Amino acid sequence: MGPNGGFLSAAAKQAERLxxxxxxxxxxxxxxxxxxxxxEAITLCPKVPVYWxxxxxxxxxxxxxxxxxxxCRKAIQLDSNLVKAHYMLGLALLNREEYAxxxxxxxxxLDLGRGADPKGYMVEKIWQELAKAKYLEWxxxxxxxxxxxxxxxxxxxxxxxxKHFLDVPQIEGFxxxxxxxxxxxxxxxxxxxxxxxxxxxxxxEIPDYLCCKITLDIFHDPVITPSGHTYERAVIIxxxxxxxxFDPFTRQPLQLSQLVPNLAIKEAVQAFLDKHGWAYxxx
Numbered sequence: 001m002g003p004n005g006g007f008l009s010a011a012a013k014q015a016e017r018l019x020x021x022x023x024x025x026x027x028x029x030x031x032x033x034x035x036x037x038x039x040e041a042i043t044l045c046p047k048v049p050v051y052w053x054x055x056x057x058x059x060x061x062x063x064x065x066x067x068x069x070x071x072c073r074k075a076i077q078l079d080s081n082l083v084k085a086h087y088m089l090g091l092a093l094l095n096r097e098e099y100a101x102x103x104x105x106x107x108x109x110l111d112l113g114r115g116a117d118p119k120g121y122m123v124e125k126i127w128q129e130l131a132k133a134k135y136l137e138w139x140x141x142x143x144x145x146x147x148x149x150x151x152x153x154x155x156x157x158x159x160x161x162x163k164h165f166l167d168v169p170q171i172e173g174f175x176x177x178x179x180x181x182x183x184x185x186x187x188x189x190x191x192x193x194x195x196x197x198x199x200x201x202x203x204x205e206i207p208d209y210l211c212c213k214i215t216l217d218i219f220h221d222p223v224i225t226p227s228g229h230t231y232e233r234a235v236i237i238x239x240x241x242x243x244x245x246f247d248p249f250t251r252q253p254l255q256l257s258q259l260v261p262n263l264a265i266k267e268a269v270q271a272f273l274d275k276h277g278w279a280y281x282x283x
Contacts, residue, residue, distance in 0.1 A: 011045060015045040015051070018040045018044070019037070023054070026054070031058045038055035038058065047078055049085070052072070052074045056084075082112075090102045103130065109126050113228075127224060135209075135272070213230075213248075213249065215232055222261070223259040224262040227254075
């Protein structure tokens with residue numbers, strides 16, 4: 001019977017058989033065959049979102065990100081509450097370095113996932129990808145600023161040298177204009193200005209998502225709860241023992257056995273410290 005209680009049409013029945021065939025091919029990692037099966041199902045019943053997300057997953061396994069994006073967008077048009085569609089679309093956007101858009105899709109997937117199944121495996125998976133994406137966006141922005149500052153410095157130095165070349169008479173035997181005391185002093189002053197600007201670009205605060213929501217300190221041993229929140233292990237264990245067996249932010253029941261290491265956050269913290277750790281007092 002159909003979703004509204006009516007009997008499935010012959011086309012719908014055939015499409016469902018094709019979906020089951022596609023699932024079988026997928027479990028055997030025969031992704032091309034699975035794509036063919038889902039494509040046939042889509043041809044018969046193009047308004048069934050799961051056929052599109054299933055095919056998108058096959059494209060993802062083949063790293064065909066353009067088709068992942070196409071299928072996910074079509075699935076979202078049919079049903080905007082599909083966790084997997086927003087999740088895979090987010091990954092596709094991140095793959096082409098559209099971090100802001102990718103982060104928005106992952107956040108949407110996380111919000112939907114928490115609402116549908118807070119303890120499901122997808123919530124943790126989405127959160128880890130979201131944490132990595134936020135770090136990549138921050139790192140890219142930081143690198144871009146450094147690159148732009150260096151280019152500006154080189155342009156200013158070049159302009160300064162050209163100015164002195166035009167100002168100083170080019171008499172045979174005259175000392176090179178670029179070696180005059182005034183010019184060297186100006187170059188030195190310019191260098192100090194840009195060095196100060198580079199120092200100012202060093203982040204003065206650690207990104208919020210790398211810090212425990214309770215202690216506000218940078219993570220050392222982060223763990224994630226079924227609700228998707230990450231805490232410092234020692235702190236959340238103490239909370240469970242002394243305050244109560246619930247998530248401090250969502251108030252949902254929480255047991256010690258439900259805490260899972262947040263490896264994505266741990267890697268992001270390590271990457272941050274490798275690049276900027278000298279600027280902080282860390283243990």
